[in-house]
Amino acid sequence: MVMGDLVREVDVAVVGGGPGGYSAAFRCAELGLETVVVDASRRLGGACLWEGCIPSKALLHVSAVLGEVERAKEFGVDFGEPRIALDALRKWKAERVVGKLARGLAGVAKAKGVEIVGGRGVFEDSRALRVEGDEPQKIRFKHAVVATGSAPSPLPGAALASDRVMDSTGALELSDLPERLLVVGGGYIGLELGQVYTALGSKVTLVEMTDGLLPGVDRDLVQPLARHCEKLFVKIRLGTKVTSLHEQGSQIEARFGEGDTVAFDRVLVAVGRRPVSAELGLETTRVRPDAHGFVAVDERCRTADPRIWAVGDVTGEPMLAHRAMRQGKVAAEAIAGRPAAFDTVVVPAVVFTDPEVAWCGLTESQALREGRPVRIAKFQWAASGRAATLGRSDGLTKLIADADTGRVLGVGIVGPGAGELIAEGALAVEAALTAEDLAATIHTHPTLSETLMEAAETLLRPT
Amino acid sequence: MPRPFVLPDLGEGLTEAEIVKVLVQEGDRVQEDAPLLEVETDKATVEIPSPVTGRVAKIHVQPGQTVKVGAVLVTFDEEAGRGGAASLGTTLARSAPPADHTTSATQRAPAATAAAATRGSGPVAATPATRRLARELGVDIHTVRGTGHGGRVSDDDVRAAAGGRPPASAQPAAQPVAPERPATRKPLAPVGAEAPALPRFEQWGAVERQPLSHLRRTIAERMTLSATLVPHVTHFDRADITELDAIIRRNVEPARQRGVTLTLTSFLLKAAALALREHPQFNASLDPAAGELILKRYCHLGVAVATDRGLIVPVIRDVDKKPLIELQGELAALAQRVRDGKATLEDLRGGTFTVTNIGALGGTGAVPIINYPEVAILGAARAREEPVVLDGRIVPRVLLPLSLTFDHRVADGADGARFAAAIVRRLERPEQLLLEW
Numbered sequence: 052m053v054m055g056d057l058v059r060e061v062d063v064a065v066v067g068g069g070p071g072g073y074s075a076a077f078r079c080a081e082l083g084l085e086t087v088v089v090d091a092s093r094r095l096g097g098a099c100l101w102e103g104c105i106p107s108k109a110l111l112h113v114s115a116v117l118g119e120v121e122r123a124k125e126f127g128v129d130f131g132e133p134r135i136a137l138d139a140l141r142k143w144k145a146e147r148v149v150g151k152l153a154r155g156l157a158g159v160a161k162a163k164g165v166e167i168v169g170g171r172g173v174f175e176d177s178r179a180l181r182v183e184g185d186e187p188q189k190i191r192f193k194h195a196v197v198a199t200g201s202a203p204s205p206l207p208g209a210a211l212a213s214d215r216v217m218d219s220t221g222a223l224e225l226s227d228l229p230e231r232l233l234v235v236g237g238g239y240i241g242l243e244l245g246q247v248y249t250a251l252g253s254k255v256t257l258v259e260m261t262d263g264l265l266p267g268v269d270r271d272l273v274q275p276l277a278r279h280c281e282k283l284f285v286k287i288r289l290g291t292k293v294t295s296l297h298e299q300g301s302q303i304e305a306r307f308g309e310g311d312t313v314a315f316d317r318v319l320v321a322v323g324r325r326p327v328s329a330e331l332g333l334e335t336t337r338v339r340p341d342a343h344g345f346v347a348v349d350e351r352c353r354t355a356d357p358r359i360w361a362v363g364d365v366t367g368e369p370m371l372a373h374r375a376m377r378q379g380k381v382a383a384e385a386i387a388g389r390p391a392a393f394d395t396v397v398v399p400a401v402v403f404t405d406p407e408v409a410w411c412g413l414t415e416s417q418a419l420r421e422g423r424p425v426r427i428a429k430f431q432w433a434a435s436g437r438a439a440t441l442g443r444s445d446g447l448t449k450l451i452a453d454a455d456t457g458r459v460l461g462v463g464i465v466g467p468g469a470g471e472l473i474a475e476g477a478l479a480v481e482a483a484l485t486a487e488d489l490a491a492t493i494h495t496h497p498t499l500s501e502t503l504m505e506a507a508e509t510l511l512r513p514t
Numbered sequence: 515m516p517r518p519f520v521l522p523d524l525g526e527g528l529t530e531a532e533i534v535k536v537l538v539q540e541g542d543r544v545q546e547d548a549p550l551l552e553v554e555t556d557k558a559t560v561e562i563p564s565p566v567t568g569r570v571a572k573i574h575v576q577p578g579q580t581v582k583v584g585a586v587l588v589t590f591d592e593e594a595g596r597g598g599a600a601s602l603g604t605t606l607a608r609s610a611p612p613a614d615h616t617t618s619a620t621q622r623a624p625a626a627t628a629a630a631a632t633r634g635s636g637p638v639a640a641t642p643a644t645r646r647l648a649r650e651l652g653v654d655i656h657t658v659r660g661t662g663h664g665g666r667v668s669d670d671d672v673r674a675a676a677g678g679r680p681p682a683s684a685q686p687a688a689q690p691v692a693p694e695r696p697a698t699r700k701p702l703a704p705v706g707a708e709a710p711a712l713p714r715f716e717q718w719g720a721v722e723r724q725p726l727s728h729l730r731r732t733i734a735e736r737m738t739l740s741a742t743l744v745p746h747v748t749h750f751d752r753a754d755i756t757e758l759d760a761i762i763r764r765n766v767e768p769a770r771q772r773g774v775t776l777t778l779t780s781f782l783l784k785a786a787a788l789a790l791r792e793h794p795q796f797n798a799s800l801d802p803a804a805g806e807l808i809l810k811r812y813c814h815l816g817v818a819v820a821t822d823r824g825l826i827v828p829v830i831r832d833v834d835k836k837p838l839i840e841l842q843g844e845l846a847a848l849a850q851r852v853r854d855g856k857a858t859l860e861d862l863r864g865g866t867f868t869v870t871n872i873g874a875l876g877g878t879g880a881v882p883i884i885n886y887p888e889v890a891i892l893g894a895a896r897a898r899e900e901p902v903v904l905d906g907r908i909v910p911r912v913l914l915p916l917s918l919t920f921d922h923r924v925a926d927g928a929d930g931a932r933f934a935a936a937i938v939r940r941l942e943r944p945e946q947l948l949l950e951w
């Protein structure tokens with residue numbers, strides 16, 4: 052190590068510059084703590100900005116526009132065949148979207164006096180971090196925040212090292228448009244990217260090991276999406292495992308279960324993400340990740356080591372950026388001695404497909420499974436004026452309320468714009484509103500938000 | 515590392531304080547327990563000592579500012595080597611839960627995820643801001659009963675659970691008396707009933723708006739709370755203290771030789787304390803949430819003291835157990851501390867019943883407002899020599915007009931009358947006071 056003797060002292064060292072890490076760092080700085088962020092890529096944003104939420108949503112916007120163009124034919128408007136310039140699209144995504152936001156984050160860091168150190172952080176003990184890489188140094192900290200996030204899981208039992216086998220990061224690079232794409236995994240990443248590639252012209256086959264798309268989500272919310280995907284994709288194979296992948300010339304042969312083998316030009320493996328907690332030197336601290344690699348934290352986001360805190364994907368499900376950000380702020384305030392706690396009731400989730408699926412809080416299947424006394428209202432968008440004007444009557448808004456008090460415990464929405472609409476549901480559950488509160492709030496007409504009000508009204512009627 | 519030092523929990527009823535003086539400067543090194551700041555709480559000016567030995571990295575407050583419990587006052591660079599676990603904020607009010615406690619109370623539950631939303635009997639029915647308030651006040655929100663629609667827990671429910679503290683005013687703002695600062699609107703804390711809007715007085719002539727002092731605000735909020743919450747009822751009586759008056763006169767000189775000025779107030783305190791033994795429901799607090807009366811097995815009496823800043827009620831402990839001469843000495847010292855603004859928090863807290871003697875200012879009687887959460891207050895007006903018919907003859911006697919105001923939820927008129935009579939009896943037959951203590 053050339054500069055191995057460089058030791059610096061800080062109040063807070065944040066390992067990982069994703070949404071969890073930068074939120075923690077910014078808040079620490081605001082609270083007067085000297086803070087550095089160590090990130091292997093020497094930039095802020097993490098998976099979310101560089102290979103997750105942002106680029107995927109940029110591409111999904113493109114596919115939504117293409118979907119609207121296609122639908123416009125229904126009302127007599129024909130734009131002709133779209134022509135897609137992949138170079139321009141990549142450039143727009145990289146510069147106008149990701150690049151712009153990245154510069155914004157870097158600017159905020161500078162303004163708040165948060166320094167970013169490039170390199171891999173490795174704990175040496177509960178007080179010190181070694182930074183490996185171009186800027187080797189040692190950082191002594193009073194508190195550390197582990198925000199190392201997650202990485203794509205490889206395909207169990209069938210991993211294959213090949214350019215043609217991509218994870219979500221590779222798929223978002225859009226290096227070419229495969230004619231035939233196999234998407235392994237029917238979770239939100241597989242569905243989102245499957246739709247992107249379909250819109251851009253690939254023929255997509257999707258396989259999912261369990262017997263339905265979006266495992267864990269209420270079936271009535273998934274159904275409109277599943278029906279649309281059946282139209283978009285060449286084939287959806289449920290209850291199917293990919294047992295092997297073989298590179299055969301310029302194609303990949305995938306074997307499904309014990310049965311047939313099909314050839315594809317590329318394969319996208321989207322079978323989940325696993326926490327990044329190995330090779331972090333955590334064994335020199337009192338932090339002990341569990342068997343899956345997750346780091347347990349208490350309500351203040353503190354690990355078993357009193358000086359070490361953890362936020363974001365590395366702390367467990369749901370692995371979502373907005374959860375990471377909230378945790379980051381909680382950890383920062385707790386470090387500063389404030390009575391903060393991650394006592395959040397709901398972490399809303401959105402699948403940004405066409406149609407969008409969003410939910411928060413208690414799900415219907417969970418309520419049934421646990422035998423909870425609830426009342427459930429479902430409002431079909433076929434009865435929504437706004438949905439009719441959009442030519443999208445395939446949506447559904449669902450409210451799950453406590454049977455006694457009418458308190459809203461969960462909300463599920465499928466349909467275009469569900470990702471925006473769910474914010475009202477999250478607020479309702481988080482703030483303990485009742486169905487009556489939603490029903491008595493005027494919602495603008497004609498909008499899709501009225502479906503929440505309408506669903507709430509049905510709950511006010513006697514059963 | 516920088517250690518933020520927050521305004522500690524000041525105990526019952528105290529949710530905020532006004533910074534009077536900052537006694538250190540940024541960069542100063544201070545020893546543990548050295549004075550840092552002077553704050554005026556509800557009723558006293560208190561010095562806040564440093565919880566650590568270290569360097570003052572940053573001062574977050576300035577004189578005149580009103581700060582809430584939990585607000586950061588000073589950030590320290592703690593001296594190396596001192597344990598990180600030292601909990602700040604315990605020095606001021608040793609009986610109050612340490613600052614750390616607030617947060618540790620929230621540690622029990624494992625990391626919340628979406629799943630937490632649906633565990634057990636459902637998530638707490640409170641907004642995120644209310645939940646934060648609960649953490650700040652050290653209240654386990656899971657134990658608070660929500661009074662709102664659908665069982666919602668409101669800010670007021672949380673504050674009530676925190677010990678009947680009056681809801682604190684909306685935000686700390688600049689101190690009102692400083693003329694150079696722009697007047698900031700600072701509404702008094704609401705107590706439930708909303709006052710209707712005031713007319714525009716300007717239409718009838720010129721007016722001047724004066725911001726309330728910190729103490730005035732506190733009194734206003736406390737009195738509104740008590741008068742709004744408690745159904746007051748008052749019982750009047752008169753005590754013939756001719757004999758007591760003579761005893762006091764005879765003993766003024768001997769007492770003075772022992773450094774004590776004998777006054778009627780100490781006898782009032784003693785008589786009340788002894789009568790409270792017989793009528794414990796007046797030495798109590800009502801817990802409406804639990805539907806219980808909390809009887810206090812101690813007898814700490816508040817004495818109303820008028821100061822040029824406003825009314826302050828310091829507390830004398832164990833009045834029932836102390837010899838009169840000692841009571842009298844303590845009372846004088848306490849009143850002096852209060853008038854000098856030097857009373858400590860301990861001087862002001864923990865009262866169970868209040869005595870207010872307005873005799874010095876004349877008048878024939880007054881109905882004071884109960885010092886919530888106590889349940890009764892004894893008012894004494896000026897004792898006068900009056901013609902009294904005794905055994906068929908008109909004789910001059912010294913009569914002391916008394917009023918006993920109490921919480922009608924806790925006791926009825928007959929109870930009040932009996933309690934007042936128990937006080938009167940002791941004042942009329944001072945030898946009883948002697949025999950009882």
Ligand SMILES: Cc1cc2nc3c(=O)[nH]c(=O)nc-3n(C[C@H](O)[C@H](O)[C@H](O)COP(=O)(O)OP(=O)(O)OC[C@H]3O[C@@H](n4cnc5c(N)ncnc54)[C@H](O)[C@@H]3O)c2cc1C
Nearest residue numbers: 067069070071091097098099103172200363364370371372
């Ligand atoms: C395709 C895709 C789409 C997604 N879409 C959404 C979405 O729409 N909405 C949503 O909420 N979430 C979405 N996510 C998930 C979201 O990206 C993550 O939940 C979020 O980024 C987690 O943030 P984090 O701070 O925990 O960690 P990350 O964002 O993973 O950041 C961790 C950072 O730590 C760095 N690091 C790791 N180890 C070290 C080390 N030893 N030393 C130094 N640095 C290190 C990494 O380089 C990385 O920069 C998506 C993810 C993917 C892959």
